[in-house]
Each structure stands twice: as structure tokens, then as C-alpha cells.
Amino acid sequence: xxxxxxxxxxxxxxxxxxxxxxxxxxxxxxxxxxxxxxxxxxxxxxxxxxxxxxxxxxxxxxxxxxxxxxxxxxxxxxxxxxxxxxxxxxxxxxxxxxxxxxxxxxxxxxxxxxxxxxxxxxxxxxxxxxxxxxxxxxxxxxxxxxxxxxxxxxxxxxxxxxxxxxxxxxxxxxxxxxxxxxxxxxxxxxxxxxxxxxxxxxxxxxxxxxxxxxxxxxxxxxxxxxxxxxxxxxxxxxxxxxxxxxxxxxxxxxxxxxxxxxxxxxxxxxxxxxxxxxxxxxxxxxxxxxxxxxxxxxxxxxxxxxxxxxxxxxxxxxxxxxxxxxxxxxxxxxxxxxxxxxxxxxxxxxxxxxxxxxxxxxxxxxxxxxxxxxxxxxxxxxxxxxxxxxxxxxxxxxxxxxxxxxxxxxxxxxxxxxxxxxxxxxxxxxxxxxxxxxxxxxxxxxxxxxxxxxxxxxxxxxxxxxxxxxxxxxxxxxxxxxxxxxxxxxxxxxxxxxxxxxxxxxxxxxxxxxxxxxxxxxxxxxxxxxxxx
Numbered sequence: 001x002x003x004x005x006x007x008x009x010x011x012x013x014x015x016x017x018x019x020x021x022x023x024x025x026x027x028x029x030x031x032x033x034x035x036x037x038x039x040x041x042x043x044x045x046x047x048x049x050x051x052x053x054x055x056x057x058x059x060x061x062x063x064x065x066x067x068x069x070x071x072x073x074x075x076x077x078x079x080x081x082x083x084x085x086x087x088x089x090x091x092x093x094x095x096x097x098x099x100x101x102x103x104x105x106x107x108x109x110x111x112x113x114x115x116x117x118x119x120x121x122x123x124x125x126x127x128x129x130x131x132x133x134x135x136x137x138x139x140x141x142x143x144x145x146x147x148x149x150x151x152x153x154x155x156x157x158x159x160x161x162x163x164x165x166x167x168x169x170x171x172x173x174x175x176x177x178x179x180x181x182x183x184x185x186x187x188x189x190x191x192x193x194x195x196x197x198x199x200x201x202x203x204x205x206x207x208x209x210x211x212x213x214x215x216x217x218x219x220x221x222x223x224x225x226x227x228x229x230x231x232x233x234x235x236x237x238x239x240x241x242x243x244x245x246x247x248x249x250x251x252x253x254x255x256x257x258x259x260x261x262x263x264x265x266x267x268x269x270x271x272x273x274x275x276x277x278x279x280x281x282x283x284x285x286x287x288x289x290x291x292x293x294x295x296x297x298x299x300x301x302x303x304x305x306x307x308x309x310x311x312x313x314x315x316x317x318x319x320x321x322x323x324x325x326x327x328x329x330x331x332x333x334x335x336x337x338x339x340x341x342x343x344x345x346x347x348x349x350x351x352x353x354x355x356x357x358x359x360x361x362x363x364x365x366x367x368x369x370x371x372x373x374x375x376x377x378x379x380x381x382x383x384x385x386x387x388x389x390x391x392x393x394x395x396x397x398x399x400x401x402x403x404x405x406x407x408x409x410x411x412x413x414x415x416x417x418x419x420x421x422x423x424x425x426x427x428x429x430x431x432x433x434x435x436x437x438x439x440x441x442x443x444x445x446x447x448x449x450x451x452x453x454x455x456x457x458x459x460x461x462x463x464x465x466x467x468x469x470x471x472x473x474x475x476x477x478x479x480x481x482x483x484x485x486x487x488x489x490x491x492x493x494x495x496x497x498x499x500x501x502x503x504x505x506x507x508x509x510x511x512x513x514x515x516x517x518x519x520x521x522x523x524x525x526x527x528x529x530x531x532x533x
Contacts, residue, residue, distance in 0.1 A: 032126075032127070032128050033126070033127070033128075033129060034124060034125070034126040035083060035085070035097055035098065035124070035125055035126075035135075036122060036123070036124040036125075036143065037083040037084045037085050037094075037097055037122065037123070038058075038062035038063065038065070038083065038084040038094065038121065038122055038123075039070065039081060039082075039083060039108065039111075039112075039121045039122065039123045040058055040062065040065065040070075040081065040082055040083070040084055040096075041069070041070050041076040041077075041079055041080070041081055041082075042079040042080045042081065042082055042099060043073075043075045043076045043078070043079030044056075044058060044065070044069065044076060044079075045058055045082065045096060046079075052065055052069055053069060053073060053076070054066050054068065054069035056069070056119075058084070058094065059087070059093060059094055059095070060093065060094070062084055062094055063119065063120040064119060065119060065121065066118060066119045067112060067115060067117050067118055067119060067121055068118075070112045070121060071112040071113060077109060080099060080100060080105045081099075081100050081104065081105055081108035081109075082096055082097070082098055082099040082100060083096075083097050083098055083100075083123060083125055083135075084096060084097055085097035096133070098125070098127075098129060098133060098134065098135035099133060099134050099135070100125075100134070100135060100137050101127075101134055101135065101136045101137060103136070103137050104125070104127065104135060104136070104137030104140065107137055107139070107140040108123075108140060111123065111140055111142055115142050117142065118169050118170055119170055120170075121142075122143040123140055123141060123142060123143055124140075124141045124143055125137055125139070125140050125141075126138050126139045126140075127139075161179065162179050162193065162195075162262075164181070164191075165179040165180060165181055165191070165193065166180065166181050166182045167179065167180055167182070168180075169295075169297070171196075171279065171293055171295060175196060175197055176194060176195065176196030176197075176201070176279060176281065176291075176293075177194070177195045177196070178192070178193070178194050178203070178277065178279065178295060178297065179192070179193045179194075179195070180192045180193070180267075180297075180299055182299070183270045183299060188270060189266050189267065189268055189270070190266070190267045190270050190299050191264055191265070191266050191267070192264065192265060192266075192267050192277070192299075193262055193263065193264035194262070194263055194264075194277075194279050195260055195261070195262040196260060196261065196279075196281045196291075197258075197259050197260055197261075197281065198259075198261055198281035198282055198283060199218065199219050199220060199261070199282065199283050199284050199285065200216055200217065200218035200219070200220070200261065200281065200282050200283075200284065200285035200287075201216070201217055201252075201261040201262065201263050201279075201280075201281045202214050202215060202216035202217070202263060202279065202280055202281075203215060203263065203265075203277055203278065203279040203280075204230065204247075204277070204278045204279075205246055205247070205267065205275060205276065205277065205278075206276050206278060207276040207278070207294060207296075208278075209230050209232065209233055209278065210230060210231065210232045210233070211229070211230065211231075212229070212230050212278060213227060213228070213229050213230075213241050213245055213246050213247050214227065214228050214229070214230060214236065214241075214247070214278075215227050215247050215250045215263055215264070215265035216228065216250075216263060216285060217250070217251070217252025217253075217254075217261050217262065217263030217264075218252070218261075218284075218285035219254050219261065220284055220285050223252065223254065224252065225250035225251050225252040225263055225264075225265075226238070226250060227241045227245055227247045227248070227250050227265060228240045228241050229241040229242075229245070233383070233384075235286035236286070246267065246268050246269060247265045247266065247267065247268070248265065248266045248268060249265060249266045250263065250264070250265040251263070251264050251265070252264070261281070267299075270299050274296045274297055274298040274299075275296070275297055275298075275299060276294065276295075276296055277294070277295045277296075277297055278292065278293070278294055279292065279293055279294075279295070280292035280293075314380055314384045315480055316480070317380060318377050318380045318381055318384075318476075319473075319476050319477065319480055321373045321374070321376055321377035321380070322373075322374070322377045322469070322472065322473055322476060323473050323477075323494055323495055323498065324373050325370050325373045325374045325377065325469065326374075326402075326466065326469030326470055326472070326473050327469075327470055327473055327494075327495060327498040327499065328498060329366055329369050329370040329373060330366070330367070330370045330465075330466060330469065331466055332366050333362075333363050333366035333367045333370060334363075334462055334466065335505065336354065336359050336362045336363050336366065337359060337360075337363045339352060339353045339354050339359065340352045340353070340354040340355070340356060340358070340359025340360065340362075340363070341359070371410075374406065378399075378403060381396075381399065394475065395472060395475045395476050395479050398468060398471060398472045398475065399472055401468055402465065402468045402469050402472055405461065405464060405465040405468060406465060408461060409458070409461055409462065409465055412454065412457065412458050412461065413458075415442060415443070415446060416442065416451070416454055416458075417441075417442050417446050417447065417448045417449075417450045417451040417454055418441070418442050418446075418448045418451070419448065419451065420448040420449075420451070470499070473495050474495055477495050
């Protein structure tokens with residue numbers, strides 16, 4: 001009987017262990033899963049309409065969401081990550097499948113920091129799903145890594161690689177693609193092809209137009225492909241890429257159905273990686289390009305380090321010059337003039353804070369510095385930005401107004417009436433105890449009696465010009481934010497900081513004037529420093 005009892009206990013214990021194993025397996029089967037879908041950052045997904053800051057429509061076209069947007073903006077990195085799935089609607093609608101826990105976010109950051117993918121970022125995630133939609137991530141894999149391994153480079157998918165090439169990447173925002181063959185040896189030759197819409201398409205080596213060798217395919221005339229060397233922002237001359245030209249054997253194909261042009265050429269030396277590629281397309285060769293951009297591509301590993309418009313640096317420099325002019329230098333010039341002049345309040349004369357003629361020299365020097373910055377900024381706008389698409393905005397219109405007002409201020413400075421000088425009679429006369437001032441005409445035609453009207457117009461126009469300049473700095477910063485949504489907009493921050501700084505200075509000066517008005521009058525004034533030159 002004791003043996004029988006022991007057998008029964010052993011049997012029950014075995015059944016309990018088996019039941020525990022079965023329950024654990026069932027629990028794991030229910031909660032542990034693997035899911036493949038588009039990787040998204042939660043900051044972009046939670047924006048109105050799921051419109052990412054790079055302009056991609058995540059609920060309809062998540063494949064347009066760039067790795068740059070997933071990886072570089074601080075708010076996207078801080079907001080966490082998730083993965084999408086097909087939504088309940090027909091076609092290409094998507095919805096959020098899971099958000100990641102802390103470990104999943106860590107793995108996602110590691111993936112975006114190391115992946116060479118440009119866009120179309122799909123992943124496979126394995127983990128335990130919770131009832132609140134958060135996944136405790138165990139592993140996260142880049143689906144594009146397989147395609148990159150098959151081709152030896154960075155490809156959106158193996159099926160997208162053109163025949164005869166090893167790798168291809170999309171160039172965001174330009175509807176253009178760059179394909180290449182892997183170099184046969186270290187530093188060996190590679191065939192590079194750029195495809196895009198237009199009557200001509202071209203690419204070149206380098207990061208700037210001036211000095212870059214380029215290959216251009218065009219359909220005008222009998223069509224063809226040629227290599228050139230650019231001398232600047234002008235149409236290249238035929239035969240300008242003389243030996244040793246780093247681009248050889250150019251060719252082109254044109255797809256009449258899609259309207260896409262492809263131009264290819266052999267890059268002779270691939271020793272230095274990554275290589276800078278400029279690319280552009282237009283409506284007629286040698287017409288001005290309709291779109292252009294810059295890509296840093298490693299032809300050996302397939303990595304694309306940077307894709308950004310060539311105009312980014314020009315826009316940033318233009319904005320910096322204009323902010324420095326209208327929110328720092330020119331307001332400082334007006335402030336110096338105000339601080340140097342006395343103020344009459346009733347019967348009291350409050351002396352200026354900066355003695356004459358020092359305030360005038362500082363005022364003049366600041367205006368000359370502002371003129372240099374402003375003229376260079378205007379030069380950039382007139383020579384570099386004429387190829388921008390005709391987007392409805394008022395920045396350019398206000399800019400033209402500012403240019404006109406500034407020119408008017410310069411003209412007022414050159415035509416300012418002379419200050420009246422006291423008349424000095426040859427011999428004193430009782431009838432000339434208070435002689436009238438002499439009228440010294442500026443340029444022989446502008447009487448000094450116009451000087452008060454000039455002073456009033458000069459100050460009023462200065463306020464209007466500065467106000468328009470500051471307004472355009474703000475609209476320009478907002479325009480920059482729309483053109484480059486994934487970039488950290490430092491100009492907008494600087495604009496706000498300078499506005500706050502000058503606001504505080506003006507408030508402080510007004511407080512100083514009010515305090516002087518209520519202060520006891522001194523026994524003897526320090527003298528009127530409002531001496532005009």
C-alpha cells in the first residue's frame with residue numbers, strides 16, 4: 001500500500017509539472033509574437049493628421065518617412081518609437097500596431113544610428129504585447145539589411161536595383177534615384193547612374209557646383225550625354241572637362257512613357273569614401289535646373305551619410321546675415337543715436353548718455369556694417385534663390401519693401417539738409433542783436449529750413465524700416481522651418497532671443513527716462529550734449 005501511495009504521489013506530481021509546462025507554453029503563445037511593419041517615431045505619428053516633420057504622410061505613405069527624420073531631430077529621438085500595420089481601410093491605410101517599451105526604444109535608436117537606409121524603413125520586432133498596446137521588445141531587426149547584404153550596398157529593395165547595377169538609393173524630395181556598381185577593386189572604377197524626371201538630368205562629383213566634373217544626359221536636339229566641368233553657377237562649356245577628367249564613358253536613356261531620363265558615367269577613382277554627388281534636373285539643356293541636391297555616398301559600403309539640398313547652406317547664410325542686420329546691427333545704430341541725444345521734458349532737459357560726437361561715429365559705423373551685411377544678403381537672395389518653386393508666401397514681397405525703404409534711408413542720409421549756421425555781420429549793429437541764421441543749401445538746392453522735416457521723416461522711416469526688417473526675419477525663419485522641417489531651426493531661436501533682448505533694453509531705457517523725470521532737478525545741468533554734426 002505504501003508503494004502504491006508513493007506511485008500515486010509521483011504520478012500527480014508529474015501531471016502538475018506537465019500542466020505547468022502546458023500553461024506556460026499557452027501563455028507564451030498568446031503574448032509573445034513577431035511583427036513586421038514600418039518603423040515610426042511617436043513624435044511624428046502623434047502630429048495632426050500623422051504628418052511627419054519631413055512632410056511624409058505616415059497613415060497613407062509611411063515608406064516616404066526618411067531615416068534622417070527618424071534619427072536626427074532631438075524631439076523624434078526623445079519621443080520613442082513604434083511599428084505600423086495595415087489599417088482597416090482599403091489600399092494603403094496604416095495604423096499604429098505597437099509602441100515600444102524602454103528596451104525597444106533603445107534598440108530602435110541603435111538601429112537608426114547604424115542603418116544606412118534612406119527611407120522605406122521596415123523592421124521586424126519580436127516581443128511580448130501588453131493590453132495597453134505597448135510591446136516589451138526582445139529583438140528588433142532592420143528588414144533592409146538583407147537587401148543590403150545581397151547587393152553589397154544600401155538598397156531600398158533588391159527588386160528596385162536597375163539591371164546591371166548593384167545598389168540604388170532614393171534621393172528624397174527630388175523624385176530622383178542614384179544607382180551604382182560596386183568598385184571592382186579598392187579604389188577601382190564604378191559606374192554611377194542618376195534617374196529622374198526632366199528633359200535633362202545630370203550628376204557630378206563634389207559638394208559645390210564650381211569646379212565639379214558633371215555628366216549630363218539630355219533629350220533636346222538629337223539627344224545624348226556629355227561630361228563637363230562647371231566653372232560656377234553658369235552653363236558649362238563644351239569640352240570643359242579635359243583630361244584627366246574623373247568621369248568617362250557617359251551615356252543616357254530616356255523613358256518616354258514615364259518621362260524619366262537616366263544618365264550614367266564611369267567614376268574612375270573611388271579611393272576616397274564617401275564621395276560627394278551633386279545632382280540636378282531641368283526642362284531643357286542648357287537651361288537652369290528645376291531641382292537639385294547633394295548626397296554623400298559610400299560606394300563601397302553603400303552608406304548614404306547626408307542628403308540635403310544645396311540651397312540649405314545659402315538659405316542659412318542669407319538668414320544669418322539678415323537677422324544680424326535687422327535684429328542686431330541696425331537696431332543698435334538707432335539705439336546709440338537715441339542714447340546720445342538729450343530729451344526735453346517740459347522745462348527740463350535730460351542729457352544723453354553718450355557724449356557727442358562719439359554717439360554719431362558709433363551710429364555711422366554700425367550703419368556701415370549693417371549695409372555690408374544687408375547688401376551681401378540681398379545679393380544671395382537675387383542670385384541663388386531664383387529657382388525656388390513658386391510657393392505662396394510673402395517673405396519675398398516684404399523683402400522688396402525692405403530694400404526700397406533701406407535705399408530711401410540711404411538717400412535721405414546723402415541729401416540731408418545742412419544745419420543752419422549763425423550769421424556773422426562785419427560790424428555789430430543794434431538792429432542785429434539776434435541775427436537770422438544763414439541758409440547753406442545742400443548740393444546748392446536743398447535749403448537748411450527743410451532740416452526739421454528731414455529729421456522727422458528720417459526717424460519715422462527708420463522705425464518703419466526696422467519693423468519691416470524684423471518682420472521679414474521672423475517670416476524668413478518660419479519659411480526656413482517649412483523648407484527644412486527635419487533641421488534644428490537655430491535661426492528661429494536666435495530671432496526670438498534677439499527680440500527679447502532688445503525689448504528688455506527698450507523697457508529699461510523707458511524706465512530710466514521715467515526715473516529722471518521724477519528725480520529732483522540738479523542745481524546745474526551737465527550741458528546739452530545734443531550737438532549735431
